Amino acid sequence: MKITFPHMGNMHIAVKALLERLRLEVVPPPPISKRTFEIGIRHSPEFACMPLKINLGNFIEALENGADTIVMAGGWGPCRFGYYAQVERDILESLGYQFKMIILEAPDSRAYDLVKQIKSLGENVSFWEALKAINYGWSKLGALEALEKQLDYYLPRARDKARIEKIYNIAVENIDRAVSKAEVYEIEEQSVKEMSKAEMKIDLPLKIGIVGEIYTMFEPAVNYDIYRLLGRMDVEVIRSAYLSDWLNDHILKGYIKKSIRPDIIACARPYLNYEVGGHGLETVGNTVRFAHMHLDGIVQIGPLTCMPEIVAQSIIPQISAQEGVPCMTLWLDELAGTAGLITRLEAFVDMVHRQKLKAGNYQKEA
Ligand code: SF4
Numbered sequence: 001m002k003i004t005f006p007h008m009g010n011m012h013i014a015v016k017a018l019l020e021r022l023r024l025e026v027v028p029p030p031p032i033s034k035r036t037f038e039i040g041i042r043h044s045p046e047f048a049c050m051p052l053k054i055n056l057g058n059f060i061e062a063l064e065n066g067a068d069t070i071v072m073a074g075g076w077g078p079c080r081f082g083y084y085a086q087v088e089r090d091i092l093e094s095l096g097y098q099f100k101m102i103i104l105e106a107p108d109s110r111a112y113d114l115v116k117q118i119k120s121l122g123e124n125v126s127f128w129e130a131l132k133a134i135n136y137g138w139s140k141l142g143a144l145e146a147l148e149k150q151l152d153y154y155l156p157r158a159r160d161k162a163r164i165e166k167i168y169n170i171a172v173e174n175i176d177r178a179v180s181k182a183e184v185y186e187i188e189e190q191s192v193k194e195m196s197k198a199e200m201k202i203d204l205p206l207k208i209g210i211v212g213e214i215y216t217m218f219e220p221a222v223n224y225d226i227y228r229l230l231g232r233m234d235v236e237v238i239r240s241a242y243l244s245d246w247l248n249d250h251i252l253k254g255y256i257k258k259s260i261r262p263d264i265i266a267c268a269r270p271y272l273n274y275e276v277g278g279h280g281l282e283t284v285g286n287t288v289r290f291a292h293m294h295l296d297g298i299v300q301i302g303p304l305t306c307m308p309e310i311v312a313q314s315i316i317p318q319i320s321a322q323e324g325v326p327c328m329t330l331w332l333d334e335l336a337g338t339a340g341l342i343t344r345l346e347a348f349v350d351m352v353h354r355q356k357l358k359a360g361n362y363q364k365e366a
Helices: 011-021 034-043 050-064 081-094 111-121 127-157 161-177 181-196 214-218 226-232 243-251 261-268 280-292 307-323 338-359
Strands: 002-004 069-073 100-104 206-212 235-239 297-303 327-332
Touching: 002 050, 011 127, 011 161, 034 050, 050 069, 050 081, 050 214, 069 081, 081 100, 100 111, 111 127, 127 161, 127 181, 127 226, 127 235, 127 243, 161 181, 161 226, 206 214, 206 226, 206 280, 206 307, 206 338, 214 297, 226 235, 226 338, 261 280, 280 297, 280 307, 297 307, 297 338, 307 327, 327 338
Parallel strands: 002 069, 069 100, 206 235, 206 297, 297 327
Antiparallel strands: none
């Protein structure tokens, strides 16, 4: 079996590590490129959301590279994600591809059921080996997220930003190549140490929170690498979600660590007190949470036509006015373009900067 899966940020590194420990041959899709977008868009329904189109492009490119099995997450609820796997399978079959699709449904309540599902993917692996494989993939995910946090912290502050990005890029490649947990931790520690030696030019950069649809927040090819764009503008980005949090909350039911989702939902309550599908409720809650954390501004990002985010967008102006925090929404699609995005971000950052200067509590360059 040659197995593949869709891209979502650095997730492929952790998933590849997990699947290899299940003794599977892994064929990750090539990195998302212009071609991935083109193929996905060509074969998807026009009004499908962008993540579906990119998933489809990923699968076609991986099948062309020899994959014969696709693993995809399932879902439920008032959002199109629940139908992705079935729609993608039908499209691929209609195009003549021969493959097997395995849909991993999130268990209703027990992490045990998920481990059983993952074990069943493997080639003669025991329950214990499946657990160890998950743990190994999780260690890579944890290290990658720790590095993302360091990148977000040091990039806006450092004088030599290219160096920080280079340290991060090399560390990600090395974590992908690492063959043991000890090696993963060593790479993480070394890279953080190297970043901390960089010469700083700003002590207290502007802080901007990013909220929005999960796939758009996690996948740099879709969000045009917004975290780095802002970091290069001397802005510290505060991410509202990490993949490990999402998995912990939605798939592992808080089994790994204490979930902050109840706090997020409580923050949303004065403005929205029911699920609207996707990440809409969390977007509202995180916007309020970030306002309470006194961030200088908040940017909501999502793919065009994403209903849960459209609902959240309609509420955000009220939060902005009542909580006193500048907010902006960016709808992203394949036509957005980096230049236009940079212009809009620069204008927003400039406005946030002026507001902070007016309030008299802003320290620019050291
Ligand atoms: S959350 Fe939005 S983008 Fe994601 S599947 Fe649902 S509607 Fe589509």
